[in-house]
Amino acid sequence: EIVLTQSPGTLSLSPGERATLSCRASQSVGSSHLAWYQQKPGQAPRLLIYGASSRATGIPDRFSGSGSGTDFTLTISRLEPEDFAVYYCQQYGSSPPLTFGGGTKVEIK
Amino acid sequence: EVQLVESGGGLVQPGGSLRLSCAASAFTFSSYSMNWVRQAPGKGLEWVSHISSGSSTIYYADSVKGRFTISRDNAKNSLSLQMNSLRAEDTAVYYCGRFYNYYIDVWGKGTTVTVSS
Numbered sequence: 001e002i003v004l005t006q007s008p009g010t011l012s013l014s015p016g017e018r019a020t021l022s023c024r025a026s027q028s029v030g031s032s033h034l035a036w037y038q039q040k041p042g043q044a045p046r047l048l049i050y051g052a053s054s055r056a057t058g059i060p061d062r063f064s065g066s067g068s069g070t071d072f073t074l075t076i077s078r079l080e081p082e083d084f085a086v087y088y089c090q091q092y093g094s095s096p097p098l099t100f101g102g103g104t105k106v107e108i109k
Numbered sequence: 110e111v112q113l114v115e116s117g118g119g120l121v122q123p124g125g126s127l128r129l130s131c132a133a134s135a136f137t138f139s140s141y142s143m144n145w146v147r148q149a150p151g152k153g154l155e156w157v158s159h160i161s162s163g164s165s166t167i168y169y170a171d172s173v174k175g176r177f178t179i180s181r182d183n184a185k186n187s188l189s190l191q192m193n194s195l196r197a198e199d200t201a202v203y204y205c206g207r208f209y210n211y212y213i214d215v216w217g218k219g220t221t222v223t224v225s226s
Binding site: 009032033035037039043044045046047050051054056088092095096097098099100102103 | 134146153154155156159168170171204210211212214215216217218219
């Protein structure tokens with residue numbers, strides 16, 4: 001089973017700053033198999049990035065994903081007030097088919 | 110609008126059973142695999158179960174294997190999760206999600222399950 005480790009656990013930043021979130025896999029993950037989600041309090045997760053670097057429909061271009069193999073990154077170029085949330089990475093594998101990282105909370109500094 | 114709506118959550122005693130449902134609308138439900146994902150209070154996301162479009166392939170997380178059963182009715186655009194022998198650690202918000210390629214592209218708002226005496 002592939003384990004996803006997200007870091008940092010919490011990121012304290014100000015609006016307008018750049019956020020860099022890391023997702024490290026215990027084994028190599030196919031780039032097409034890595035996704036990122038955003039979750040705000042009391043809401044369901046929302047798909048942000050799929051295939052490691054493709055933005056989902058309606059996602060602003062300040063969100064970008066990169067990486068390959070075992071190291072993946074979600075970058076928010078300039079934080080907007082609505083971006084403060086928890087972010088999860090997810091990988092698709094054979095068994096189990098889906099695993100999630102533990103999440104990174106982006107909070108207002 | 111593509112939509113998933115979960116129902117069936119509630120308070121149940123340890124050892125009890127509950128059946129969750131997920132109603133799909135505005136897309137061809139029979140063409141998509143579906144998943145259940147849960148989130149315990151204050152915790153992260155945990156994948157629970159997966160069912161292929163025609164029900165031929167089913168997976169469960171080890172934590173629920175033998176206790177939970179996923180099923181679907183493509184004629185009714187409906188997904189279900191039968192949960193038996195419930196434990197306190199099954200307390201969570203349960204989300205159904207549409208599986209597309211290698212990720213969940215549509216999520217329901219969730220239904221809350223509380224296992225407590």
